[in-house]
Amino acid sequence: IFIPVVLSIAARLQLSPSRLMMPLAFAGLISGMLSLVATPPNVVVHSELVRHGEAGFSFFSFTPFGLVVLVLGIGYMLLTRHWLNGEVRKDGRVESRRTLLDLVLDYKLNGRERRLRIRPQSPLIGHNLGELQLRTRHGANVIGIERQHKFTTRVIAADSGTVLHQGDVLLLDLFAKHDNLRSLCQTMHLEPLHFKAAYFIDQSQDLGMAEVSLPPGSQLIGKSILELAFRTRYGLNVVGLRRDQAAIEEQLVEEKLRLGDTLLVVGPWKAVRQLQSKPKDFLVLSLPAEIDLVAPARTRAPQALLSLAVMVGLMVSGAVPNVMAALIGCLLMGAGRCIDMNSAYRAIHWQSLVLIVGMLPFAQALQKTGGIDLAVGGLVNVLGGAGPSAILACLFAVTAVIGLFISNTATAVLMAPVAVSTAAQLGMSPYPFAMTVALAASAAFMTPVSSPVNTLVLGPGQYRFADFVKIGVPFTVLVMLVTIVMVPWFFGL
Structure with missing residues (x-):
C-alpha cells in the first residue's frame, strides 16, 4: 500500500x-x-x-x-x-512518473482554475448543466462540484444531467477572458472562493487526469470537442490539447481534432481508468503518479475505523475468541460497504x-x-x-x-x-x-x-x-x- x-x-x-x-x-x-x-x-x-x-x-x-x-x-x-x-x-534528479503538476504545467493550465459558490438567489439553482450551457455561453467548463453531504464535503462528477443546488461549489476551468468571469459572477450570483493548489491538485483523491492520443481510425478525428459531446459520452472534460509538441490555448473546444493530437482530460478517476477500455478511440499515453494514491472507498473511512475498533475491542476484552472477533470485523466491513465481495476475495x-x-x-x-x-x-x-x-x-x-x-x-x-x-x-x-x-x-x-x-x-x-x-x-x-x-x-x- x-x-x-x-x-x-x-x-x-x-x-x-x-x-x-x-x-x-x-x-x-x-x-x-x-x-x-x-x-x-x-x-x-x-x-x-x-x-x-x-x-x-x-x-x-x-x-x-x-x-x-x-x-x-x-x-x-x-x-x-x-x-x-x-x-x-x-543531472541529480531521480527518475519518476509524471504527476498532476507536470501535466498542468505542460498544458499551461495555471490561472484557469476557479472555485465559485452558488448563492441562495442564483438562477442556476434547480437547473442541470446541459440546460445552462456554461461552456458555450460563458467560456466556463465545470469539471467537478463540491457538495455538502451530512458531515463531509464530496466532489461529484459534472455531466449534462447534474442539477445544481444552493451552496454547491463549482470547480471551473475558465478558458474565457477575466471580464467574462466578473460578468458570470454578477449575473449568476456566484461567490469566488480561494483554492489551495494549482488547478485543483488538492482534489486529487476525487479528480484525476490522463493524457491520451488519437490513433489512426479514431472516430474523434475531424470533429471538435463540442461536436463530439465529449463529456456526455465519456464522463470527462477535455481541458488541454497539444499538437506538434505545443499546447493550443485558444478556441480549444472548437478546434478540429487531428491524427496524433494529444488530449488532456479531467474527471473522476473511475472514468479516467475506463479510457483504457476504449483502444479504438484513444491511446492512453500516461496516467499521473497520484492514481496509485487514490482510496477507492474513501467516503467509507468512518465505517472502516468503527469496524476495526469493534474487532480490537472484542479481542482485547476476550468476550469472544479472536477468530470470531476477526470474522465479526469482516462482516461489519461488508455491511458498511467498505469492501465488496470480489475485493474481499482478492x-x-x-x-x-x-x-x-x-x-x-x-x-x-x-x-x-x-x-x-x-x-x-x-x-x-x-x-x-x-x-x-x-x-x-x-x-x-x-x-x-x-x-x-x-x-x-x-x-x-x-x-x-x-x-x-x-x-x-x-x-x-x-x-x-x-x-x-x-x-x-x-x-x-x-x-x-x-x-x-x-x-x-x-x-x-x-x-x-x-x-x-x-x-x-x-x-x-x-x-x-x-x-x-x-x-x-x-x-x-
Missing part, C-alpha cells in the same frame, strides 16, 4: 527511492511485532500454545517488544542512512493460507515420528547447562536462519512446537520460548527473500542482495539482544 506513497515522496523531495524503500520494509516487518493479529506467525505461535492447553497470548502481548524494536529501528535507520544513498541520475492471500495448511501436517508428522523430540533433546543437551538465556538466543538464531530459506509463516509452524516442547522438557513456562520464536520469525531483515515485504521493495529501491545483508544482519542481532533481555523479564522463566 505504501510503496506508491513513498515513491511519490521520494520524487517530490528529489531523493533516490533507495533512501526510503528499505526503511519502509523494516517498518512493515516491525509492525508484525506490535499485536497478535499483525502477522500470521504470531497467530501460529498463539495457536500452538492453545493446542497445548495454555491460554495463549492476548492482543497486546507483543506490543511492548514491538515498540522497543520500533524505536530501535528508527534510530538504527538514522545512523545507517548513508549506506542507502543509491544511484541517481547524472484480498485473501491464498499462498499463505495454503502454506499454513500444508505445513501443519508436516509439523504433526515431526511430532509423531519423534523429530521434534530429537531436536529438543539435542538443544537441551548442548545448551542445557548454559542457562535459559542461551537457549532463547539459540531458538532465535535457528528460527532466523530457517527464515532465510522459507517464509516466516512456515518457519513459525516448524519452530513453535520445538519452542513449547523445549519449555516443557526444562520445566519452564512456554510463553518466553513461544514469544522468542514469534519475534524471530518477524525479524526477517537479512535477505531480500526472507520476506515478501523485502522482495516488494527490491525493485523500486534498486537494491542488491548485499544491501540487505549489510543493513539487515546487524539489526537482526540487535533485535535478538532485545528479545533475550526483555522476554524473560516480562514473562518470567
